[in-house]
Amino acid sequence: GSTSAPSALPGAADAAVAVKPVEEFLPAWNVLVERARSGELEKILVVGGGAGGVELLLAMQYRLARLAAPRTIGFVLVTDAGRLLPDLNSGTRTAFRHILSQRGIEVRLNCRVARAESNAALATNGERIAADAVVWATGAGAPSWLSETTLKLDKAGFIATNEHLQSLLHPEIFATGDCATIDGYVYPKSGVYAVRQG
Numbered sequence: 001g002s003t004s005a006p007s008a009l010p011g012a013a014d015a016a017v018a019v020k021p022v023e024e025f026l027p028a029w030n031v032l033v034e035r036a037r038s039g040e041l042e043k044i045l046v047v048g049g050g051a052g053g054v055e056l057l058l059a060m061q062y063r064l065a066r067l068a069a070p071r072t073i074g075f076v077l078v079t080d081a082g083r084l085l086p087d088l089n090s091g092t093r094t095a096f097r098h099i100l101s102q103r104g105i106e107v108r109l110n111c112r113v114a115r116a117e118s119n120a121a122l123a124t125n126g127e128r129i130a131a132d133a134v135v136w137a138t139g140a141g142a143p144s145w146l147s148e149t150t151l152k153l154d155k156a157g158f159i160a161t162n163e164h165l166q167s168l169l170h171p172e173i174f175a176t177g178d179c180a181t182i183d184g185y186v187y188p189k190s191g192v193y194a195v196r197q198g
Contacts (some may be wrong), residue, residue: 002140002158002178002189015116016047016134019056020178021143029060032133036064041073041132045121047113048137049079050087051190054096056137061103075105076129078121080112087188140178140189154181165197 003020012018017028035041041064046057057077064073077084077100084100084107085093100107108129115122116136121129142157152160152169159175160168160183167173168183177194187193 001143003143009113010115012116012134012136015118016136019048019052019135019137020140032060033064033067035132036067036073039071043074043076043131044133044135045076045078045129045131046135046137047078047121048139049077049081049084049107049109050137050139051085053077053079053137054085054100056135057105058099058103060135061105072104075103076108076131077105078108078111078113078123078129080110082110084109143179146179151175154183156181 001021003018009016017025017032019025032041032044044060044064046053046060054077057075061073061075083093085096097107111127111129112124113121114124116134120131121134123129142153146153146157146159150169151167151173154160158178159180161175161180162168162171163182165174165176165180165182167175176197177191178189
């Protein structure tokens with residue numbers, strides 16, 4: 001798989017909940033659920049305006065609304081991009097802007113997070129966005145341990161493979177899904193590709 005842990009972002013390792021790898025996200029999600037049950041959550045900030053961030057935010061809002069009713073937990077979606085869902089077509093983007101608006105979700109475009117704190121995110125423009133939890137749902141990053149191997153990696157740090165999913169330097173090793181990139185191809189890090197490769 002991949003990682004979304006913003007390790008280079010000041011404060012993020014301690015203050016942000018990373019969505020990837022999922023085996024680390026699930027226990028953190030259970031903590032958020034318990035905080036919602038006990039009334040400790042009033043606002044959640046999700047960083048990442050791609051399909052993963054939007055889908056996760058809507059799923060979290062749906063689940064937590066059933067726990068916290070009649071109290072409402074607020075959500076803010078922050079992205080450094082100039083538009084939501086930049087990899088999707090305009091009709092899909094319009095439909096999701098409408099859904100987010102209907103559900104009362106605040107969306108902030110062109111807003112890059114510079115620092116995470118336990119109760120806020122600080123943007124590069126100096127703005128402080130208060131939140132009881134910061135969830136990091138940005139694009140895929142290569143797991144750091146890959147750089148400690150003798151495997152050939154692509155420019156982003158993912159395992160470089162041929163069309164048969166074999167490591168370019170060690171053909172006896174296969175890599176699939178988000179941890180790898182097929183040499184010469186450009187495609188998003190998305191679970192659908194891992195499924196096809198499987």
